[in-house]
Every structure is written in C-alpha cells, then in structure tokens.
Amino acid sequence: MYASIASGVLFGARGHLVDVEVHVAKGLPGFQIVGLPDASVRESRDRVRAAIQSIGVKFPDIKITVNLAPSESPKSGSALDLAIAIGVLAADQHIPLTALDGLAAVGELGLDGSVRPVPGVAPIVGAVADHDVIVPCASQREAMVAAEGAVRPVADLAEVLGVLGRGDPWPVHPAPDAPSLPPSPTDLCDVRGQSLPRQALELAAAGGHHLLFVGPPGSGKTMLAARLPGLLPPLERQAALDVTMVHSAAGIALPPGGMVTRPPFRSPHHTSSQVAIIGGGSHSLRPGEVSVASGGVLFLDELPEFAPSVLDTLRQPLESGEVHVARAAVSARLPARFQLVAAMNPCPCGHRGEKPGSCECGADRAQRYLARVSGPLVDRFDLRVSVTPPDADLILSPQPGESTAIVAERVLVARDRAISRQGCLNAQLSGAELDRVAPLDSEALDVARSELERGRLTGRGYHRVRRVARTIADLADSGDRIDAEQFALALQLRQALQPQGRSGRCAA
Amino acid sequence: MTAQRSAPQVWSDDERVAVAVLAGLSNMTTARLRWLLGGRAPTDALDVASGSTPDGGPIDRVRHRFPEVAAAWSNELTAGASEEMAAALDRVGVRVIGPADADWPEPLRVDHDPPAVLFTIGSIAPDRRRVAVIGTRNPTEAGKQTAARLGYELSEAGVSVVSGLALGIDGAAHRGALASGDVWPIGVVANGLDRPYPARHAALWSQVARRGSLLSEWPPGTKPDAFRFPQRNRIIAALAEIVVVVESREKGGSLVTAREAADRGVEVMAVPGSPGVRSSAGTNELVHDGAGIVLSTADVLDVLGLDHSRTGRLVDTRPPPSERAGSLLPLLAERPATVEVLLDRSGRSLAELAVDLARLERDGWVHESDGWFQALDSWARVANDDGGVR
Numbered sequence: 064m065y066a067s068i069a070s071g072v073l074f075g076a077r078g079h080l081v082d083v084e085v086h087v088a089k090g091l092p093g094f095q096i097v098g099l100p101d102a103s104v105r106e107s108r109d110r111v112r113a114a115i116q117s118i119g120v121k122f123p124d125i126k127i128t129v130n131l132a133p134s135e136s137p138k139s140g141s142a143l144d145l146a147i148a149i150g151v152l153a154a155d156q157h158i159p160l161t162a163l164d165g166l167a168a169v170g171e172l173g174l175d176g177s178v179r180p181v182p183g184v185a186p187i188v189g190a191v192a193d194h195d196v197i198v199p200c201a202s203q204r205e206a207m208v209a210a211e212g213a214v215r216p217v218a219d220l221a222e223v224l225g226v227l228g229r230g231d232p233w234p235v236h237p238a239p240d241a242p243s244l245p246p247s248p249t250d251l252c253d254v255r256g257q258s259l260p261r262q263a264l265e266l267a268a269a270g271g272h273h274l275l276f277v278g279p280p281g282s283g284k285t286m287l288a289a290r291l292p293g294l295l296p297p298l299e300r301q302a303a304l305d306v307t308m309v310h311s312a313a314g315i316a317l318p319p320g321g322m323v324t325r326p327p328f329r330s331p332h333h334t335s336s337q338v339a340i341i342g343g344g345s346h347s348l349r350p351g352e353v354s355v356a357s358g359g360v361l362f363l364d365e366l367p368e369f370a371p372s373v374l375d376t377l378r379q380p381l382e383s384g385e386v387h388v389a390r391a392a393v394s395a396r397l398p399a400r401f402q403l404v405a406a407m408n409p410c411p412c413g414h415r416g417e418k419p420g421s422c423e424c425g426a427d428r429a430q431r432y433l434a435r436v437s438g439p440l441v442d443r444f445d446l447r448v449s450v451t452p453p454d455a456d457l458i459l460s461p462q463p464g465e466s467t468a469i470v471a472e473r474v475l476v477a478r479d480r481a482i483s484r485q486g487c488l489n490a491q492l493s494g495a496e497l498d499r500v501a502p503l504d505s506e507a508l509d510v511a512r513s514e515l516e517r518g519r520l521t522g523r524g525y526h527r528v529r530r531v532a533r534t535i536a537d538l539a540d541s542g543d544r545i546d547a548e549q550f551a552l553a554l555q556l557r558q559a560l561q562p563q564g565r566s567g568r569c570a571a
Numbered sequence: 572m573t574a575q576r577s578a579p580q581v582w583s584d585d586e587r588v589a590v591a592v593l594a595g596l597s598n599m600t601t602a603r604l605r606w607l608l609g610g611r612a613p614t615d616a617l618d619v620a621s622g623s624t625p626d627g628g629p630i631d632r633v634r635h636r637f638p639e640v641a642a643a644w645s646n647e648l649t650a651g652a653s654e655e656m657a658a659a660l661d662r663v664g665v666r667v668i669g670p671a672d673a674d675w676p677e678p679l680r681v682d683h684d685p686p687a688v689l690f691t692i693g694s695i696a697p698d699r700r701r702v703a704v705i706g707t708r709n710p711t712e713a714g715k716q717t718a719a720r721l722g723y724e725l726s727e728a729g730v731s732v733v734s735g736l737a738l739g740i741d742g743a744a745h746r747g748a749l750a751s752g753d754v755w756p757i758g759v760v761a762n763g764l765d766r767p768y769p770a771r772h773a774a775l776w777s778q779v780a781r782r783g784s785l786l787s788e789w790p791p792g793t794k795p796d797a798f799r800f801p802q803r804n805r806i807i808a809a810l811a812e813i814v815v816v817v818e819s820r821e822k823g824g825s826l827v828t829a830r831e832a833a834d835r836g837v838e839v840m841a842v843p844g845s846p847g848v849r850s851s852a853g854t855n856e857l858v859h860d861g862a863g864i865v866l867s868t869a870d871v872l873d874v875l876g877l878d879h880s881r882t883g884r885l886v887d888t889r890p891p892p893s894e895r896a897g898s899l900l901p902l903l904a905e906r907p908a909t910v911e912v913l914l915d916r917s918g919r920s921l922a923e924l925a926v927d928l929a930r931l932e933r934d935g936w937v938h939e940s941d942g943w944f945q946a947l948d949s950w951a952r953v954a955n956d957d958g959g960v961r
Binding site: 257418421422425451513554 | 929
C-alpha cells in the first residue's frame with residue numbers, strides 16, 4: 064500500500080516542501096528512509112515506531128520504505144516525524160488515503176506519541192502553502208503567521224489517528240501563552256547626563272547610522288546601546304514577516320502575538336564563532352546573529368575582543384544587507400539588514416577616558432589594541448562617540464533624562480522626512496545624492512575646508528560626516544542646507560578612535 | 572690587581588675601535604667592560620675577552636661559567652670585527668671617548684658607577700650648567716606643555732637640558748629646548764647611536780645631535796633592550812645638577828632616575844599634580860618625600876643660583892578665539908572637562924559647543940582626548956611638533 068503526505072524541512076530561514084511517500088509491502092521486515100536523510104532524519108524511524116506502538120497500534124512487521132521527495136536534496140531535522148508516522152498509518156490502512164488530501168504535517172514525535180515543537184515551523188508552514196497543516200500545539204501561533212490553509216494544532220499522535228482514522232472532530236487547543244515575557248522595556252530616561260552619546264543614539268535611530276561607543280568600563284556604553292531598539296519604529300508588515308521567519312528558523316521564542324513586530328536586539332558574546340554570527344553549520348544552515356538581528360540592532364560589546372576573522376565577515380552583510388552561506392551540498396541566502404552598534408574600551412587597561420592621565424598603557428600598546436579592529440570595519444561607523452563616566456552629581460540627581468517615547472517621536476518624524484525626500488535613510492545616501500540633499504552653507508564649508516586642509520578629515524570621512532549632519536538637520540527640521548553648527552556636531556560625533564584626538568594626523 | 576689601579580691612558584684611534592668592539596660583545600656589562608679596560612690596553616683586552624690571554628680574574632670566570640658567552644665572544648671577535656666597527660663609527664659620525672679624554676664629563680670621573688666608555692655625537696659644553704628634565708612616556712597635554720616650557724626657559728637661561736629622548740615628557744622637554752636660540756641639549760640614549768629610538772623621534776634625535784650632543788654607553792648596532800634604560804637613567808642622573816621630574820606614575824623609569832640622582836646627592840625636583848591623577852602620582856610622591864617643588868622655571872634657576880630675569884617669552888602665534896568661543900577657555904583652565912560639564916557650565920546647546928570647540932581646537936587653544944577637553948597654552952605647539960623644529 065502506498066500513502067503520501069506533505070511536510071517540509073528548513074534550510075537557512077526558508078522552508079522547503081517535502082513529499083513524504085510511504086510504501087508498505089510484503090518482504091523482509093524493515094523500515095528504511097531514502098531521499099538523502101541525514102542522521103537526524105534517519106533517527107525518526109525509532110521515534111515513529113515507538114510512537115505508533117505507544118498509541119496502541121500494531122506496527123506493521125513487513126517492509127516499509129519511506130521516500131522524501133524531491134529525493135536529490137538533503138533533509139535534516141526532526142520536523143518530518145509526524146508526517147512519516149501519519150504516512151505509515153495510512154499505508155497500513157489505519158487512515159483512509161483520502162483523508163490525507165490537501166493535508167500537511169510538521170512536528171517531532173516523542174516515544175509516547177506526543178507531538179513536540181520544532182524550530183522553523185513558520186517558514187516550513189509557509190512552504191507547504193495551501194495545505195491545511197497539522198502542527199504541535201506549542202507552535203500554533205507561529206504557524207498562523209505564515210499559514211494560508213487551516214492550522215490544526217495537535218497534542219499527540221492519538222488525536223491525529225482519531226480525527227483522520229475515525230472521523231473525530233479536530234481537537235481545540237487554545238493558543239499557549241508566551242513562553243517567556245519580553246524583557247522589561249528599557250527607557251532612555253534611566254540615562255543621566257551623557258548628552259553626546261544620547262544625541263548619537265537619537266541620530267543612529269533617525270538616520271540608520273552604525274554607531275560605535277568608546278569609553279572606559281562603567282561609563283554606560285552597554286546601557287546606552289540597549290536603548291536603541293526602543294527608539295526605532297515598529298517593523299513594517301513585510302519586514303516583520305521576514306524577521307519572524309528568521310526567528311522561527313533560529314528557534315527563538317516568538318512574542319505572544321506570534322509575529323515579531325519590534326526591532327530585535329541581539330548582543331552575542333565576544334567568544335561567538337564565525338558560524339554563530341554569520342550562520343551556517345553543515346546540517347540545516349542555521350541563521351546566525353546577523354540574520355536574527357535583521358531589521359533591528361546587532362550589538363557587539365567589547366568589539367576588539369571578537370576574533371578578527373569574525374569581525375571581518377561582518378563587512379559583506381553590512382554592505383549588501385544579506386548573507387549568502389554556502390556549504391558543499393547546500394546554500395542559503397539569509398537576510399542581514401541590521402544596524403551595527405558596538406562598544407569598546409579605549410585602551411587595554413580601560414582607564415583612558417576616565418580623566419586625562421589615568422591610563423597606564425603607552426601610546427604604542429593602546430595603538431596595538433585599537434588595531435585589532437580593522438580600519439575598514441571602523442570606517443563603517445558613521446558615529447564614533449567617546450563616552451565618559453557621568454559625574455556623581457548627575458547619577459544622584461532626581462531629574463530623569465528625556466524618555467524614550469519623546470525621542471522616538473522625533474525619530475519617527477525625521478525618518479519619514481528622509482524617506483519621503485530620497486526614499487531611503489540617510490545612512491544609505493551615496494556621495495552624489497549627498498551633494499543634492501545635503502549642501503553645506505558657506506560657514507559650514509569653511510569648517511569642512513579647514514578640516515580637510517589640515518588632514519583631520521579625509522574625502523570618505525567628509526561624506527560620512529555629511530550624512531550625519533543631514534540627519535541632525537532632519538531632526539531639527541532646519542531646511543535643506545547644513546549649517547556650521549550641524550557640521551561641527553557631526554564631526555564631534557565621530558571623534559573617538561582618532562589616535563591623538565582631532566589634533567592627530569591619522570584622521571579618517 | 573695592580574693593573575686596576577694605574578691611571579687611565581688616552582686611547583689611540585685603533586684602540587678606540589677596539590673598545591667599541593668590546594662594548595658591542597653580547598652580554599657585555601659595564602662592570603665587565605671596566606675590568607677589561609682597567610689598566611690594560613684595549614687591544615690586549617680583546618685577547619683577554621677572546622680567551623687567548625687568561626686574566627686570572629672575572630673574565631676567566633665568566634668564560635668558564637657561561638660557555639655560551641665564551642663561544643659568542645670568540646665568535647664575534649673575528650678579524651673583520653674591528654674593520655666593521657670602524658666603518659660603523661665612521662658612517663654614523665660617532666666618537667669614542669674614555670675616562671682619560673679631556674671631554675670626558677667631569678661628574679663621571681667621581682661617579683661610583685661610571686660607564687667605561689661613552690659613544691657621542693657632538694660634544695658636551697663643559698662650562699654649561701646641566702639640568703635633567705624627565706618624565707613619563709604617557710603624559711597629559713598639560714605635562715607636555717610644562718616640559719616644553721621648562722626646556723625652553725632653561726635653555727634661554729643658558730642651561731643644558733639633559734633628557735632621554737623618550738616619547739612624552741623627554742621629547743617635549745627637548746623640543747622646548749630646541750625652540751630657544753641659545754641651546755646645548757644633551758640626549759642620553761640606551762641603544763646605539765646608529766638608529767634613532769623611538770623611530771618617531773628621528774628628527775628630534777638629529778636636531779639634538781646637531782645643536783648639542785647625543786650620548787650612549789653602547790656602540791652602534793646595540794638594540795634598545797629594556798634592561799638598558801635604567802642604566803641609561805643613571806648617566807642622566809650623574810650628568811645633571813638637578814633632576815626635574817615633570818610627570819610620573821607611581822612606578823616608572825623617571826623614579827629610577829630620581830633615585831639614582833638622590834644616591835649621588837643630585838637635587839631632585841618635581842612638578843606636583845592634582846592628587847588622584849595617575850599621571851602625577853609619582854611626582855607627588857617625590858614631593859611628599861622632600862623633593863623640591865617646581866611651579867615655574869624660576870624655581871629651578873633659583874636652586875642653580877642663576878638669574879631668571881632674562882628668560883625670553885615665546886611669541887603666541889595662535890589666532891585669538893572669538894568672544895563666544897573664548898568664554899569657554901576659563902571653564903577649562905583649571906582642569907580638563909567633558910562636553911557634559913561644558914554644557915552644564917556654559918548653558919549652550921550641544922551644536923553651539925561643537926562648533927566653538929572645533930574652532931578652538933583648530934587654532935590650538937584646546938585639545939580633545941577620549942572625550943575630555945583640556946586648555947592648551949602656546950607651549951603645546953612646541954611640545955607636539957614632530958618634525959618641524961628649527
């Protein structure tokens with residue numbers, strides 16, 4: 064007897080439709096899976112056998128062949144368990160074949176017949192398109208984000224047999240509560256003082272500029288960075304869908320509504336491997352942190368402590384907004400449209416920036432430390448801000464800073480202004496467009512000329528400063544021309560990491 | 572042992588080369604070199620070092636106890652070694668002077684741990700007073716300015732400024748000195764005179780050599796090994812009448828020099844700093860231990876018994892700041908400030924501050940490092956001038 068049911072597997076952040084064909088016939092008893100299963104798929108034989116026996120059905124002791132079509136692409140993961148079990152039941156005549164028409168199943172089986180959630184339900188459900196789909200209870204909301212047909216949550220294999228084999232109605236499982244509450248929202252009003260870094264955050268949010276904080280330990284770099292996502296507007300529908308797919312594929316708990324609507328904030332530890340950051344792995348090409356942070360903020364704390372090879376792999380996604388991960392047999396394109404925020408100490412001892420004269424590293428040692436972050440990467444940061452520890456008076460002051468809500472409103476207005484003018488955020492402006500949308504007034508030109516002539520600013524640096532100045536002007540709604548104060552402020556906001564301050568020779 | 576007591580002889584040209592070869596042997600120390608050259612012609616000393624003439628003393632013991640040193644010495648004392656050394660000395664223009672020479676510095680004749688030989692470019696002016704101005708390689712802007720001013724004003728008063736040509740305070744002191752018209756700087760370095768160290772000070776190095784003198788205890792080809800710097804410091808201490816420490820952390824080479832100076836009865840003076848600032852922790856400690864306090868060059872000249880009325884002033888060539896920008900300078904006068912503090916005290920907006928600070932910085936009135944702004948005086952330009960000294 065032959066049966067077939069649709070299911071899917073995950074590659075990168077995309078689901079692929081797989082037809083699970085089961086053939087049961089006389090012959091030596093055996094249970095074989097073909098169609099390039101990897102070890103994790105082959106193991107499902109044992110789970111399927113045990114699950115079927117657990118729900119009180121005799122497992123057919125004749126020859127069972129399972130084919131996963133298309134059979135030339137490798138399959139991985141346990142998402143096919145449920146479909147294989149249903150296929151076996153149908154081929155062994157416990158379920159009528161007609162019941163499987165237009166039906167798909169996704170889920171892992173427990174030995175007791177329970178149906179368990181798997182990562183990537185949303186993209187897999189998206190791939191099975193118009194089928195009704197049976198999913199684990201816990202993945203119900205996730206499936207609904209992408210489903211075109213009906214979503215049928217089930218708790219165990221017995222329920223499936225009841226509905227398909229005996230004509231019971233589909234069981235009703237209320238959608239589970241969120242597995243964990245989102246972290247308590249961080250508000251900008253907790254930050255005391257820090258005018259310059261606050262300004263940088265606001266500009267980063269409004270212009271999409273990559274941002275680097277340089278400052279001694281305890282100066283509040285991490286606290287500031289964590290407040291950037293709050294300033295960003297909610298994701299638009301398509302972006303939210305893409306982000307949800309990636310989060311589902313990465314096995315990250317989705318918010319209660321099932322859809323990721325807030326820009327994500329990811330801060331991988333500095334020991335993270337290249338594969339963890341970029342994505343990959345030989346089996347299913349899991350999305351890396353750059354993809355999970357897509358649409359939001361990737362925060363790299365202690366930037367120089369990351370392996371240089373890891374940092375250099377960031378350059379391509381920063382440029383193109385996606386990563387193309389390829390392995391011998393498989394390849395995947397993953398979204399990576401993230402905003403990079405990084406924090407670092409200004410020197411190995413960390414005391415530089417506390418007060419002039421408190422650092423004990425010589426100039427050479429500090430220079431070697433900074434050299435661990437490659438020039439091309441540093442160059443991507445439009446905003447490079449020195450953070451100094453706040454005064455005791457400010458920390459103790461009862462006066463809260465401006466709150467996230469107020470700043471986010473200004474950010475939204477400035478973003479709209481940029482998008483309606485040039486169709487993109489200011490960080491994406493090219494040199495030619497800058498000439499059109501960010502002309503300098505004569506006084507600002509004087510400042511720019513003197514900086515360029517003294518070698519404190521390079522041609523490329525000039526473009527970057529102008530982009531930031533454009534965002535400053537958008538936030539202030541001060542018209543088309545950039546004035547001297549706006550230009551000087553933009554310069555001030557990329558001051559950090561110039562070896563001897565702006566008086567140094569190595570301006571970038 | 573009688574050999575050790577006989578009066579030193581003036582060396583011939585060949586002997587000077589032989590001394591340089593001996594000094595350039597690996598694992599050579601001042602004590603070994605003094606023993607080798609004590610009452611023995613340098614050419615004979617070569618035979619002792621190579622082992623062909625046993626000296627029945629320390630060198631034999633060294634050769635016996637450290638076979639690898641003996642092997643290295645025999646290796647390095649080839650026939651060509653003298654010619655190579657002669658060529659190197661000639662190429663760099665280095666003179667070899669010994670204790671019997673007329674221009675051997677007077678203070679080293681009575682020193683308890685004198686070098687056996689000195690390699691020099693230029694010469695020491697014997698009639699000049701000498702003051703060492705030294706400090707950390709990692710100073711604040713204020714420290715560099717103070718060093719440059721001391722260097723300049725001491726030179727104007729006819730004093731030779733002695734220093735180590737290191738990055739930071741040492742360099743700033745000599746840059747200040749070179750800004751004066753009447754100058755005789757003395758740089759004492761730890762490596763051979765053939766290669767400026769640090770390389771960034773190449774221009775300063777050659778200026779000091781041209782207008783004053785460069786001294787080293789070791790011949791051309793010697794690397795700037797870490798252990799040579801404290802030894803170099805003792806020569807600075809011995810040459811100076813006063814050692815002025817401008818900035819130093821709680822540990823540092825400058826404190827080694829100060830201790831060497833104290834051992835020799837040389838006056839130690841220090842520029843005090845604000846308590847709690849790391850870069851002045853060492854100098855404050857010196858003041859606490861009784862070092863003289865230097866608030867201006869006059870304090871140093873007073874100790875020397877020199878007239879300080881004729882010290883010239885450097886012309887301030889910086890364009891005057893605008894009234895609005897200039898009003899920020901008093902806020903920075905006493906101590907460095909962050910943008911946060913300036914915002915608070917000036918009541919201006921961030922953008923106004925940014926444009927004023929950018930202009931002040933462009934014209935040399937303030938310096939920014941790691942988020943802190945410091946006011947500069949006209950000495951900052953001198954202290955930081957990398958290659959453009961006259």
